[in-house]
Amino acid sequence: MVFHVTFQNPFDQLSVKELLEDKLLIPRKIRHFLRIKKHLLINGETVHWQTLVKKGDMISLTFDEETYPQKSLPFGHPKLVEVIYEDDHLIIVNKPEGMKTHGNHPNEIALLNHVSAHTQAPCYVVHRLDKETSGLVLFAKNPFILPILNRLLEDKHIKRSYWALVEGVASKQVTYREPIGRHRHDRRKRVVDKKKGQKAITHIQRLKTFGSLSLVNCQLETGRTHQIRVHLSHHGHPILGDPLYQDKDNQSRLMLHAHRLELTHPLTRENISVSAKSPTFEQELSKISSKIETR
Numbered sequence: 001m002v003f004h005v006t007f008q009n010p011f012d013q014l015s016v017k018e019l020l021e022d023k024l025l026i027p028r029k030i031r032h033f034l035r036i037k038k039h040l041l042i043n044g045e046t047v048h049w050q051t052l053v054k055k056g057d058m059i060s061l062t063f064d065e066e067t068y069p070q071k072s073l074p075f076g077h078p079k080l081v082e083v084i085y086e087d088d089h090l091i092i093v094n095k096p097e098g099m100k101t102h103g104n105h106p107n108e109i110a111l112l113n114h115v116s117a118h119t120q121a122p123c124y125v126v127h128r129l130d131k132e133t134s135g136l137v138l139f140a141k142n143p144f145i146l147p148i149l150n151r152l153l154e155d156k157h158i159k160r161s162y163w164a165l166v167e168g169v170a171s172k173q174v175t176y177r178e179p180i181g182r183h184r185h186d187r188r189k190r191v192v193d194k195k196k197g198q199k200a201i202t203h204i205q206r207l208k209t210f211g212s213l214s215l216v217n218c219q220l221e222t223g224r225t226h227q228i229r230v231h232l233s234h235h236g237h238p239i240l241g242d243p244l245y246q247d248k249d250n251q252s253r254l255m256l257h258a259h260r261l262e263l264t265h266p267l268t269r270e271n272i273s274v275s276a277k278s279p280t281f282e283q284e285l286s287k288i289s290s291k292i293e294t295r
Contacts, residue, residue: 001070001121003142005061005089007267009053016040017049019059025147033067061144068143071122072106076113083118084136084274089145091115091123092261094276095137097253101128115139127153127160127223132243134278135162135258148266153223159262162218162228163207165255165285166237167246170214176202176231180224189244190226192234200224202231211292213240215285228256241284257281 011023020026020034034040035049039062042053053059082094093115095101100110102125116123124140126149138158140146152158179197183189191197201221208215214237218228226245232238233245241251262273 001068002062002064003121003144005059005063005142005144007059009055009057009059010267010269011053011055013052013054015049016042016047016051016053019053024144025151026144030063030067033064034061037062037064039063039067063142063144071143073116073122074107074109074113075117076109076111076115078114078118080114081111081118082276084276085272087265087268089141089265089267090126090149091119091139091141092136092272092274093139094278095129095134095258097132097134097278097280100131101125101137111137112139126150127158129258130226130229130254130256132241132254133162133256133258134253134281136160136261136274136276137258138261138263145266152263152266156221157263159260160220160223160258161260162220163257163259163281164216164218164228164232165210165240165288166214166216166232167240168212168214168237169209170204170206170216170232170237172206174204176200176204176235178231178234180227180230190224190230192230198222198224200227200231202228204232210288213288251284253280253284255281255284 020031038046041060043058084094085092095111102112103110112123112125119141124146126138126140129135129137140149178192179194180190180200181193181197183191199222203219205217206214207217220227229239229242229245238246240255241253257278260275264271
């Protein structure tokens, strides 16, 4: 696998070493390959590692099989991918409910495989959604951009917002901060665990009520497994259709949808703000609204 990355330097003046190490997060071994193979060009010319790079300079990087060995990944079906945003470095797609973000074994076909079929090259998961959840998922299109996007996620510079339909009348605005850990007896589930759990922060805003139900907007500050589902259930507002955290399952799907994703592109500095709807989420919401109105 050989691929090229070309972009204008978005950072203030810094050395080549600082650019590669501190800003682009390129590992030492790969920086070594770039140097000895002369696979780094600034404005079309080879440079020393202490050369100063100015804002707006054209950066060209070449990565080969020795730098990044080919990732083995079976392709899925590109027609199953709903692309919301795509450029040379990343792709954001709208995942349907009932589809895994990535497989649990090498030959399992999931959204990652379908996205890779669309791009005709192996892609990389930046964050995931539960199988039952629909909505926006971000993928890296090459191994160079992956750690940069991972750092943005860790530093909370990627904002993710969800719609959830829950039991009860939720608070107008509240933040849940209970730590989340594994369930002692059910490996599929997570629970609030104030002693051993990991930090978890979810911001909740009530958007609308439907009788004894509430439509809420949830914004993640951390990304624990089942975080929104556990926090809402713990506070007496389980999500409708949740097979793990709601006692009665009378919905055709989990009523949780990742509807908005926002970030600043790490290379172009473009502000990316995208949204997506789910037909099945909208249909279920419409049915519930109609039932309330006809009572």
